[in-house]
Each structure stands twice: as structure tokens, then as C-alpha cells.
Amino acid sequence: MSCGERASDSTYGFSNSFSGKVSSGYFDNNGGSESPPEEEGILLNQELRIGKVAEKLIKIGEIRMEVKNYASARAALSGVVKNHDASVFNEQEDQTHYRIENTIVVRVAQKNFDGLFDAIVPIAHKVHAKETNVKNVTEEFVDIQSRLKTKREILNRYYDILKKADSIADVLKVEAKIGMLQEEIEAKEGRLRFLQDQVQFSTIKIYLYENLDPDEPLIEEESFFSELSDSFLFGWKGLLGFMLVLARLWPMFFIIALVVFGVRRWLRKSKAK
Numbered sequence: 499m500s501c502g503e504r505a506s507d508s509t510y511g512f513s514n515s516f517s518g519k520v521s522s523g524y525f526d527n528n529g530g531s532e533s534p535p536e537e538e539g540i541l542l543n544q545e546l547r548i549g550k551v552a553e554k555l556i557k558i559g560e561i562r563m564e565v566k567n568y569a570s571a572r573a574a575l576s577g578v579v580k581n582h583d584a585s586v587f588n589e590q591e592d593q594t595h596y597r598i599e600n601t602i603v604v605r606v607a608q609k610n611f612d613g614l615f616d617a618i619v620p621i622a623h624k625v626h627a628k629e630t631n632v633k634n635v636t637e638e639f640v641d642i643q644s645r646l647k648t649k650r651e652i653l654n655r656y657y658d659i660l661k662k663a664d665s666i667a668d669v670l671k672v673e674a675k676i677g678m679l680q681e682e683i684e685a686k687e688g689r690l691r692f693l694q695d696q697v698q699f700s701t702i703k704i705y706l707y708e709n710l711d712p713d714e715p716l717i718e719e720e721s722f723f724s725e726l727s728d729s730f731l732f733g734w735k736g737l738l739g740f741m742l743v744l745a746r747l748w749p750m751f752f753i754i755a756l757v758v759f760g761v762r763r764w765l766r767k768s769k770a771k
Contacts (some may be wrong), residue, residue, distance in 0.1 A: 551640055554693065556633040557611050557700035563622030568598045568708035574621050575704065579604055582614040583601035611700040618704060633694055642690045646683060653679045750761070 509718035511560040565571035579586060606614050620623060653676065660672045744751075 519642065546692055551636060553634060554636045554639045554697045555608070556635055556693075556696045557608055557630065558633075559611065559615050559630045559702040560698070560705075561615070561618055561622075561625065561702070562618075562627040562705045563689045564626065565605065565621065565706050565708050566623045568600075568706070571621050571706060571708070572600065575618065575706070576603070577613065578617045578621070579606075582610045582617065584610065584614055584702075595710070597707055597709055598687055599705070602704045604698045604704065604705070606702065608698060611702070613703060616654045618702070622706070630646040635697065639690070639697075642686050642693070646686050646690070649679055649683050649686070 502637075519570045578585075584604050585603045587604060588603040589600065591597070604614070614629075615630065619628065639680065656672055656676050660669065660676070663672055
């Protein structure tokens, strides 16, 4: 359907089965025809062409940079993000023997996008790439609003028709069309909310990394005394564990002792005879 679509009953596969109450046009509450709401979409498109509708722009930025010290650069980035009323939406940090890196996604109000983007750049030791993209979604935004208005008016017509239905078959047909329209409206509303969020808050993706010295160990080696202390602790825990095992097995040892005592007593009696 276009922005100025005219949704007749035939559009939704609805037959003229209500004794003249339904036809291919739009109807008021008294069953009389009226002009379709397609003029609303036409007016919105005209306003769009002459600049009466505020532009809806989605801004996306990306920066790839190397830093001298990852920890200080990450702290500086947090400060810059906070100063521009932005927030970290997603973060993925990874470290190898040669490099520590982080991919950070920041959401910021569109009015603060340029200021934040420019403030991030000085944190870098080297900027390998930076890019900004702007997507104009004004036409899609207006188109969805127009379609929503049209579909809501059609839905209201079907509600009116439902009140006048005089058979179960007619009620089921109208309810099926109402369900289909409600699903379409919900889908459009979801898309509109997504666009509003993307327009209101811009996205900046920052990829920063620090090259590490491969000869510098990632984990400091333990000293002799530290290893000695750990060994004593390990041995003590082993002894305690052994004592706990013995404590659990005392019934078995008691039975074995009784058997040995009985056998030895029996043997002594046998020799005495």
C-alpha cells in the first residue's frame, strides 16, 4: 500500500454481506459513505516536500584507534562519555599476550553527538579510522505515521461493523479482519518506536587497543617464599583431608578390630585344647 492507500472492504477480503451496510468505501456511524482518510497521507507528504516536517536523522559514528596506555585511555573515555551525558550500551574487552583491546558502543543524545565524537579523538595515540554516517528517515517516519492513521480509522470502521453484525458467520469474519489489522498496527508502532529511539540517541562505536610488550609477562612470577608458603598450606590441607577420611571410616575400623580380636581369641582357645 502507498501512503495514501484507500483500504476498502475488498482490500481485506471482506464481502458485502451486511445488507447494504458495507460497501467499498468508508462509512460513518450511520452507515453513510464519507471520503477515505487517504487525504491525511497526501497532506503529510506535501508537508514533507515543502519542509514543514522536521527531519528525522539517524547518526552513527565509528572510531578505530591505538592508545599508549589502555587503563588511562579507558578511564579518560569514561570521563568524556559522562561529560556528554552519554552511556555505554555494550562493551567487549579481550586480552592476549600481545594486545589488549576493547570494542565499546556508546549511545548519546543526537545534540551531543558531534561534541562527544570530537572529544574522543584526542584520547588516541593514533587514529586509524574514523567515520560518521547520517541516514535520513524522515520519509519513512511520515509514511508510517500516515499508514498508522489510515489503519486505525479502518479498524474503527470494522468495530462499527461488528456492532451491526447479525450472524455468527459475519461476526467471525469481522473479528478476523480486526485481528489482522491489530497485528499490522502493532508492527508499524514497533517500527516507529525503533526509529524514534535511533533518531533521539545516536550511536558511536569505539575500537581501542594497546600493543603490549611480548617479553613482559602478563602474570608476575611467584617468589620462592611464596611458593614455600603455598606448599605448606597445601600439605596442611591434605593432612586435614586425610583425617576427615579416617573419621568417616571409623565404623569400618571398629568392625575390623572386633573380627581380629575374635579370631585371635578363638585361636588361643584352640591351642589350649
